[in-house]
Amino acid sequence: MAQPGPEYPFCRRLIQGPSPSFIRELAASRYPLAMYEKGLEQGASAYGHGGYISIPELPAGVAVRSSCYPEIIDESAYVRILAPAGGWLSAGTLEELAACAEDYGRGLVHLTSGGTIEFYTTRAQMVATARKLNAAGLDVGSTGDDLRCLTACCGPARCEMALVDAPALATYLGQRFIDEQQYPGYPQKVKSGVSGCPNDCIRAMMQKDHSFIGVYRDVPRIDHETLTVWLQKGGDLDRLIAACPAGALSRSEAAAEGDAERGNLDGDRSFADGEVLAINATREKPGAAGRLQSFAMNSGRQAGGRKLPVETDVQAPPAPSLVIDAGKCRRCMACINLCPAIRPGRERGVAWVAGGKYGHRGAGGPMVGYVLVPFIPIKDGDYTAIGDLYGAFLEFWADNARKKERVGDFITRIGPRRVLEELGWKRSQ
Numbered sequence: 001m002a003q004p005g006p007e008y009p010f011c012r013r014l015i016q017g018p019s020p021s022f023i024r025e026l027a028a029s030r031y032p033l034a035m036y037e038k039g040l041e042q043g044a045s046a047y048g049h050g051g052y053i054s055i056p057e058l059p060a061g062v063a064v065r066s067s068c069y070p071e072i073i074d075e076s077a078y079v080r081i082l083a084p085a086g087g088w089l090s091a092g093t094l095e096e097l098a099a100c101a102e103d104y105g106r107g108l109v110h111l112t113s114g115g116t117i118e119f120y121t122t123r124a125q126m127v128a129t130a131r132k133l134n135a136a137g138l139d140v141g142s143t144g145d146d147l148r149c150l151t152a153c154c155g156p157a158r159c160e161m162a163l164v165d166a167p168a169l170a171t172y173l174g175q176r177f178i179d180e181q182q183y184p185g186y187p188q189k190v191k192s193g194v195s196g197c198p199n200d201c202i203r204a205m206m207q208k209d210h211s212f213i214g215v216y217r218d219v220p221r222i223d224h225e226t227l228t229v230w231l232q233k234g235g236d237l238d239r240l241i242a243a244c245p246a247g248a249l250s251r252s253e254a255a256a257e258g259d260a261e262r263g264n265l266d267g268d269r270s271f272a273d274g275e276v277l278a279i280n281a282t283r284e285k286p287g288a289a290g291r292l293q294s295f296a297m298n299s300g301r302q303a304g305g306r307k308l309p310v311e312t313d314v315q316a317p318p319a320p321s322l323v324i325d326a327g328k329c330r331r332c333m334a335c336i337n338l339c340p341a342i343r344p345g346r347e348r349g350v351a352w353v354a355g356g357k358y359g360h361r362g363a364g365g366p367m368v369g370y371v372l373v374p375f376i377p378i379k380d381g382d383y384t385a386i387g388d389l390y391g392a393f394l395e396f397w398a399d400n401a402r403k404k405e406r407v408g409d410f411i412t413r414i415g416p417r418r419v420l421e422e423l424g425w426k427r428s429q
């Protein structure tokens with residue numbers, strides 16, 4: 001097992017203990033550990049300002065970071081690889097990456113927080129590295145003011161909650177907009193992500209300039225037979241009811257005393273196709289958890305608190321049972337996550353959320369995105385309409401944004417309604 005030598009006392013401290021250690025990984029490669037040691041010794045990073053560069057053949061996907069200690073290394077150069085959506089890498093691809101990192105880099109691969117992969121290499125080796133990666137079916141990009149690598153959760157390839165095929169949509173968008181990922185031509189960087197459901201495991205709404213979130217727009221379905229089994233096994237109905245951020249869940253006995261109507265849900269939907277919800281989610285009243293899971297509902301067309309019919313898989317549910325007030329329900333995942341008897345509605349599509357960003361970048365600081373369109377239906381895996389909308393926005397933003405203006409700050413400045421008007425997206429009545 002690789003250990004830093006005695007000349008690296010600070011690094012040796014960081015390798016103690018049973019946990020996996022990044023120092024162990026760095027020490028096992030040709031990473032210049034003396035740089036890190038120097039930084040620990042001085043209490044400041046040994047690396048200086050970095051910058052994305054363009055070189056012949058590679059307008060994007062390459063960058064350098066300067067060194068504060070040129071006697072150790074003159075600079076740190078790297079290539080950034082567009083990772084497959086969903087984050088999977090087969091053993092074969094990992095072997096190709098490993099061979100490339102050995103031959104052209106420092107024998108080290110960095111999985112970035114943005115979902116890409118980086119190799120430390122040299123300026124002289126950048127083009128050769130990219131060619132080698134191309135031969136392995138990979139490519140570089142996602143640096144500077146371009147469209148960054150599209151990320152996605154695992155979606156239905158690994159998760160039962162998936163409402164849409166997140167990696168498939170991200171792959172479609174990534175392939176359609178590959179030039180935009182490899183040529184920096186925008187006023188600022190643009191990050192994009194796709195989550196399969198409102199759980200938003202990749203935190204796209206808070207971190208990405210554009211996120212497409214799988215949503216449903218009819219009411220969650222309750223399977224009362226499964227609910228009975230769940231209760232018999234110790235399921236806690238009170239806890240389930242309390243978990244609803246909208247107060248939409250109640251025991252069926254309570255609902256029977258009210259004005260609940262039962263029947264077919266058709267026609268009692270929360271959204272018309274394309275109806276616009278253009279509010280900043282940060283200004284909604286519910287607490288953070290409820291707010292972030294509930295963006296897909298407040299269209300203003302709900303049934304005013306009227307208890308609407310609940311679609312059930314069993315006609316006569318055994319007591320105690322559960323009803324959902326469709327007028328209050330936010331179509332989130334809180335009850336679905338907790339109870340296997342509650343499943344999402346069947347009408348599925350994506351919400352388009354634009355303007356999310358984390359960190360203190362840009363005039364507005366950190367932002368949760370604007371829900372520009374709460375429901376875009378997806379039929380038969382055809383993502384053309386989403387791609388058209390996405391492309392139209394990118395063009396409009398590129399033409400009208402100020403230099404270095406992130407998408408969220410741009411929308412805040414001109415207003416979400418103007419964005420939708422410019423894109424020809426009309427609110428349905």
Ligand code: SF4
Pocket residue numbers: 153154155156159160161162163166195196197198199200201202
């Ligand atoms: S966002 Fe939803 S579909 Fe994607 S991994 Fe999380 S729970 Fe599963």
Ligand code: SF4
Pocket residue numbers: 220243244245246247248249324328329330331332333334335336
């Ligand atoms: S989907 Fe969300 S808002 Fe609707 S009943 Fe379940 S927990 Fe409540």
